[in-house]
Amino acid sequence: KAGVTQTPRYLIKTRGQQVTLSCSPISGHRSVSWYQQTPGQGLQFLFEYFSETQRNKGNFPGRFSGRQFSNSRSEMNVSTLELGDSALYLCASSLGDRLSSYEQYFGPGTRLTVT
Amino acid sequence: KQEVTQIPAALSVPEGENLVLNCSFTDSAIYNLQWFRQDPGKGLTSLLLIQSSQREQTSGRLNASLDKSSGRSTLYIAASQPGDSATYLCAVVGRTSGTYKYIFGTGTRLKVLA
Numbered sequence: 640k641a642g643v644t645q646t647p648r649y650l651i652k653t654r655g656q657q658v659t660l661s662c663s664p665i666s667g668h669r670s671v672s673w674y675q676q677t678p679g680q681g682l683q684f685l686f687e688y689f690s691e692t693q694r695n696k697g698n699f700p701g702r703f704s705g706r707q708f709s710n711s712r713s714e715m716n717v718s719t720l721e722l723g724d725s726a727l728y729l730c731a732s733s734l735g736d737r738l739s740s741y742e743q744y745f746g747p748g749t750r751l752t753v754t
Numbered sequence: 755k756q757e758v759t760q761i762p763a764a765l766s767v768p769e770g771e772n773l774v775l776n777c778s779f780t781d782s783a784i785y786n787l788q789w790f791r792q793d794p795g796k797g798l799t800s801l802l803l804i805q806s807s808q809r810e811q812t813s814g815r816l817n818a819s820l821d822k823s824s825g826r827s828t829l830y831i832a833a834s835q836p837g838d839s840a841t842y843l844c845a846v847v848g849r850t851s852g853t854y855k856y857i858f859g860t861g862t863r864l865k866v867l868a
Contacts, residue, residue: 643797672856682843682858695854729797742788743856745798 643732643746651752657718660749664711664732671713676727725753756781756848760859768867775829775862777844782822784846789818789829791840834866
């Protein structure tokens with residue numbers, strides 16, 4: 640069974656630009672979550688989607704948004720990029736509709752560098 | 755506000771040693787706790803998931819325990835190998851203001867010397 644895939648793996652953008660990252664979950668998984676990982680803040684939860692609806696959201700500004708498609712694939716968008724947005728963005732998928740019940744499986748991440 | 759702490763931040767041990775990694779959380783109202791490993795520049799690999807009603811989980815050389823009342827979990831690695839070198843992260847799932855959230859610890863960077 641294929642794992643979680645993320646594209647692109649590496650990205651370099653300029654301040655003020657916007658970026659879209661993509662995540663394909665494991666087949667059959669309906670929940671997709673996004674995380675930001677930085678050396679200073681560690682791993683922080685961005686948001687979670689289930690059945691095309693955002694169900695949970697972390698404490699990030701509105702510049703960070705996402706969506707999920709009917710095939711469970713998800714995209715994350717960051718508008719008006721800032722230097723501090725440079726990070727590893729990780730996507731995770733899980734089977735169920737409750738974070739409390741199912742393990743999360745992570746993709747390899749997208750390394751975003753903002754210059 | 756839930757806070758998750760992992761001690762030590764870094765650990766270096768000779769091959770073959772048994773070792774314990776610690777994870778502490780401030781709010782005992784969690785739904786589950788999951789241990790991950792992360793290799794440099796890569797995503798996270800799930801190791802063990804412990805539901806709030808469970809006390810421990812085992813997989814191969816790994817054993818994780820959970821004590822909700824004291825806000826602690828430990829990951830025990832038996833007979834460590836150089837391939838175990840990685841950063842180990844614990845994450846708890848709790849509910850805040852009606853929403854579920856994963857809160858990650860800061861990680862323990864493990865190096866197993868051959």
